[in-house]
Amino acid sequence: MKYQFLDIEKKWQEYWDRNKSFETIEDFSKPKVFILDMYPYPSGAGLHVGHPEGYTATDILCRYKRMKGYSVLHPMGWDAFGLPAERYAMQTNIHPRITTENNIATFRRQIKMLGLSYDWDREVNTTDPGYYKWTQWIFLKVYNAWFDPRVRKARPIDALETELAGKGTAEIPGAESMSASDWKRKSKREQHDFLAQFRLAYVAEIPVNWCEALGTVLANEEVAEWTEKGYSVERRPMRQWMMRITAYAERLLEDSLALDWPVSTLEQQRNWIGRSEGAEIDFPIHGRPEAIRVFTTRPDTIFGATYMVLAPEHPLVDALASPAVKGAVEEYKKQASLKSELERGIDKDKTGVFLGAYVINPATRKEIPVWIADYVLTGYGTGAIMAVPGQDERDWEFAEKFNLPIVRTVQPPPGFNGKAYLEDGPAINSDFLNGLDIAEAKEKILSWIEKEGIGIRKVNFKLRDWLFSRQRYWGEPIPILHLEDGTMKPLKEEELPLLLPDLKKFQPSGTTESPLALATEWVQVVDKETGLKARRETNTMPQWAGSCWYYLRYLDPRNDREFCSREREKYWMPIDLYVGGSEHAVLHLMYARFWHKVLFDLELVSTREPFMKLRHQGIILGEDSRKMSKSRGNVVNPDDIVSQYGADSMRLFEMFMGPLEEAKPWSSKGVEGVFRFLNRVWRLFITEEGTIDSHIRDIPAPADFERLYHQTVKKVGEDIELLRFNTAISQMMIFVNETMKLEQRPRKELERFIIFLAPFAPHIAEEIWERMGHTRSLTHEPWPVYDEVKTVEASVEVVFQINGKVRSKAQVPMDTEEKKLEKIAHADGHIKRYMDGKKVIRTIIVRNKLVNIVLGN
RNA sequence: GCCGAAGUGGCGGAAUUGGCAGACGCGCUGGACUCAAAAUCCAGUUUGGCUUACCCCAAGUGGGGGUUCGACUCCCCCCUUCGGCACCA
Incomplete structure (x- = not known):
């Protein structure tokens, strides 16, 4: 029976779905790992081959950790607000919500097709009102906070008001001097304006990068991206929302020292902060x-x-x-x-x-x-x-x-x-x-x-405050009212989410306001408390807002009372491994760290930093070693690969190509190589007739094979932990090659091989596992243990050198003593010839490695 | 220009407290099976030299120098590629 990957993969994907095989087991008594992929922006183009690289890497680690007995949190979601959907809406008048839904459906299908073990019950979507309610809620937390330089942390703005009423600004470094009675004499409006200069989110008139064609401002760090695409950007002063990230410059720098991140990323963040x-x-x-x-x-x-x-x-x-x-x-x-x-x-x-x-x-x-x-x-x-x-x-x-x-x-x-x-x-x-x-x-x-x-x-510091508002429709509304008395009023928690109104047209408003300004009924309101006329804020948040905290929502995605429960936050945070592209080295990763620190200061989260360990997947180049692009015609579509060779081959190849973090060219021949390997694995177990191969017997493993088995268990496990999947796979190939040579193949070791193949190629592993007589998915099958003693070779080849050059070799028992090694070397024919008539100046002997004889003339 | 990372066969890549360079895969060559092909299996495959001999010799991890009995690995100088920043005082 042939290896019918299409049937097998469909069957097991349905099985996993039906049985919720990857549901997060929240057992607080068990050790946890939180392994996170950067969630994608669901573009209309669908998944490209770059996505599965990082996703497969984390998937392997998660499947491995489940077998090791950990509680594993491994979720997926959608970063779905943003310009592309809105620009598409401007052209077609199709509501971005529709486009977004369709794109998500495509992405979800493609991701499921790869057999990735996400807990889909925890899926989040930044455009879902149930989600952005909390994005708005966090915004208000930030708005209602100020940075107290004396304790170097954010505190609620109420605390500042109390202090001002009690002792003025006497004890606040850097603040303009004002007594308590001065404060009390100020009008409501004056007090409001005074507080604004302390808030972590504030409105300022600053020169910004205005892009007429996009109808929005861009943050400095976004300008390059859009000018490369041919848009032009001009400077003009505008009133904009800002976030006081500069207050955190020192802490962002200091705390980065404790992070296990790629050096180049840390370096980029340091340069960005630019302390001098x-x-x-x-x-x-x-x-x-x-x-x-x-x-x-x-x-x-x-x-x-x-x-x-x-x-x-x-x-x-x-x-x-x-x-x-x-x-x-x-x-x-x-x-x-x-x-x-x-x-x-x-x-x-x-x-x-x-x-x-x-x-x-x-x-x-x-x-x-x-x-x-x-x-x-x-x-x-x-x-x-x-x-x-x-x-x-x-x-x-x-x-x-x-x-x-x-x-x-x-x-x-x-x-x-x-x-x-x-x-x-x-x-x-x-x-x-x-x-x-x-x-x-x-x-x-x-x-x-x-x-x-x-x-x-x-x-x-070079770091500047974060330009937070965008003149766009497709983003989170900023939950602030502008009252007719000139003050701003944040919405109450119970008023959230502030829903985006439905629009029919998505063209820029023609002014510098967002298209939301045209939704008059939504914009013009009366404040119930004061009876004052009010205008809603028409700017929306930048795309980064939703991704600043999405990892927290995964902990408790359906909670409608809190953004996430304390208990869960304490258990799951921080993230043990975060994998995603290096293009987010500064922006997303800096903004998210900033929000996290504010939440930490306000005692809403328990860790200083969100992402303890970070790795970037390297980009996958076209077969011609150049960047994949439509114009070069070197784009590889994951759908094609999966239908031709199956998801397991796709996964295995992307991991086998080379080190995770390096840029690597695609190779269609390489996919065939791993496909051949999976076929060999299949034939190792399943005959032409579809029965279990009769070479497999209930016999004890021969000594050499047992050693290889233990070595393989050890190497595969260690390599997974180190994210060195390419070498883990080559070890499995060696194991299969050796097994093929045996006339009688021990069942126990072969079954365990299936277990450690499973994280890499889960579909074929499940299928063989079932055919071997098991009735349950191997998701939670315990990871095989190895015996260090049994990994050790009985004998070892020792090299004999003359003046540092290898002249001969000999197989000797493991741990042969130095004296004995020397004796064997001296007895060696080749060595004898070299030593003839020469004087031995020095002999270096390294056990299990070499004997080096240094000769004079 | 500045900062960071990296240079290993025809190709992707292995090899770290300094100890056999080239694991594994691809490609290529030869063979088996076949009417033939595909698939599969077996053998070979760093370069050069020498030889009856796969014996042996020499060179070899971007280039040049150094430390060491011994360097892909450590140190110094240079070159190239990739990524980031770019008048940040």
């Missing part, structure tokens, strides 16, 4: 009472600061511009505002305008000119720099172009003929710093600055 230590220094303005504050990481070079540059958007620009340059300044500001940040970066030619104003360098006491230039960014530091061309390439370039003075304050080595010198060296032209190296000079100048009261040590 330096100082903020005030430069008094000539002829005015104020000073301009700059941020620098090189305070040691202050004696070389020969001019100052402000970002064009700096608030003092207009006040400082002398009448003669007003026009030029206006023109420059206008040009800068039109350029996106990206464009500013691409064009590295330095441009700028002299403001006609001067500040005083507090170290040299000299007046230095103030310029504006777009190479200084408004969002970083103070939006102003002290320019030190001697030690900064950008400043050098600018100084050269505009003929500004250049003073070196670090002595370059002899023969240095470059421009700016960034390396270490003794300070020069720097008064009391002269002769010190950079580190010493920094320390000394920082003390001086602080003593003089002209500046402070300061840590800065």
